Amino acid sequence: MKKRSRIRETAAVVAASAVALVTVQGSSAAAGGGESPTVCVGSRPVGSLPGPEPSVFRVLAYIEKRGETRYRSVFTGLSVDEDQRTADVYRIPSRAFDADICAHAEKGVRVRVHDTDVTARRLDALAERIGDDMSRWDDRFDLRSVGPDPSGFVHIGVDDPATADLIIKKALGKFWAKHIRVEYEGSASLV
Template identity: 45%
Template sequence: MSRRTRAGNGTAVAVLTAVVALGNLQGSTADAQTVEDVSTPSRTCQGKQPHGSVAGRGAPEENTPLERTLTHVDKLAHGRHSAVFTDLVLDEDEVSLDIYRIPSEPFDTAVCDAAEKGVTLRLHDRDINEKDLNTLLDLISEDMSRWDGTFTMRQVGLDGTGYIEIGVDDPGTAEPILRKAYGERNAKYLRVGYAAQAYLL
């Protein structure tokens, strides 16, 4: 099984742990989704840059082509192309990046041109950028105790592919309430599922 991590908020490599145990979500549209389940890429490109030629200048020799490509893509995504970037998922086993963005030829060209040999980039269409997705995430996070007595919201975080995963004790009750509360426009970004109560060890 591939180990997937995500880049975000200016961090080149950040483990996908927006919340504890998001992988425990069960019984909803959030069930064990893989990148392939979520969407089909609209464009795929193979890296052509010689090893060590991008972003990694001066970086430790142990850095891999995937890490160097990720560093450069992250700079593009949080720099001049931030208005179109949504999120990304890294797959070390496949030596690939799945990039979620609002379709943009300049961004697509820039990231494909940045990829080193041996690295595959898959570009997926979304209609929301990272800033707006994080704004919605913050709003939901601030409301975590709002629903007490109706259902319990236990976890909330980004899934890396342009959606917000919400873990609750009763998905059947929670999902229609949350979709109505945040509006039709935002509802399509929500993935509501069951999450067990978290306990401190």
């Protein structure tokens, strides 16, 4: 009997979180859309999730695990503002994912949910593709770094951003162009 009531309680918390998420803070826009993100504030007891201190890191660990498993078809990435005890979650819009992560946020932790239109898996594949083509860019610009950013783009560090931006975006096509940020990066050095 206790197991059944715990399931009902969990379902009620998830449902209540989904309603609060939609009605309290509004909706977020696609990456770069300019609208405010959806925000929920944790209500679970502090320490209810396993993991390290402070509680924002336990919430991040939970979100990352869920994003990389059950919700990998919508998860883009996450970042943290430790001082503000805030987790920023980037994902393709998903009410189920939003309700899940908000229902598991501990008291005092804010979760800001941002819309994107790309998953972490696709960003990883794009970063790998650009890196694998390193010799393709020879004699045009020097590719110094490439990696996915959790907010929905791939960061590319080069010696000549103006040239590289045009060449890379043309080579990868219109959809990927909006997911690429080309910036100047000094030459690599040993620390």
